[in-house]
Amino acid sequence: MQFQFNSDSxxxxxxxxxxxxxxxxxxxxxxxxxxxxxxEVHVSDVNGTKHGADDKHCMIEARPRGGxxxxxxxxxxxxxxxxxxxxxxxxxxxxRLFGKEERHKHDAxxxxxx
Numbered sequence: 001m002q003f004q005f006n007s008d009s010x011x012x013x014x015x016x017x018x019x020x021x022x023x024x025x026x027x028x029x030x031x032x033x034x035x036x037x038x039x040e041v042h043v044s045d046v047n048g049t050k051h052g053a054d055d056k057h058c059m060i061e062a063r064p065r066g067g068x069x070x071x072x073x074x075x076x077x078x079x080x081x082x083x084x085x086x087x088x089x090x091x092x093x094x095x096r097l098f099g100k101e102e103r104h105k106h107d108a109x110x111x112x113x114x
Contacts, residue, residue: 001029002038008045017043021083025060028087032094038063041086043079058082060090070094 003026005018021041029039042059054075060083061071070093074086 001026001033001036004038004040006040006042008043017079020080021058024080024083025087028084028091029062029094032062032091032098035064035094035098036062037065041083043083053077054082056082058086060086062090062094064094064097067097070097 003022005022007017021043025039025041026033029036040061042061044057044059046055046057054077056076056079058074058076058079059071060074061069063069070090072086072089072093074082074084074089076082076085
């Protein structure tokens, strides 16, 4: 699974922040690792230098093998908390998606005997 981290200029996109968020997201999505080709994380601060409630946004997009991308957003006062919220939501959506695939898989219809 490839991992890409992006941040806007108002968020401290240091290596430390990127590493922390990558480790946390990889841990949350570890059980889906073989089924995902790529995960992109985008963090931003909605109102820049001003402070406000839930002004940090984290958008995570996961790309399942052979499927359509799934994107979620988390908002919080801090970047790490926003990333954690988004990762939790994404894990729930992937669980639902892959769980449905497993439930609807079935063997080919056996030949009828005459």
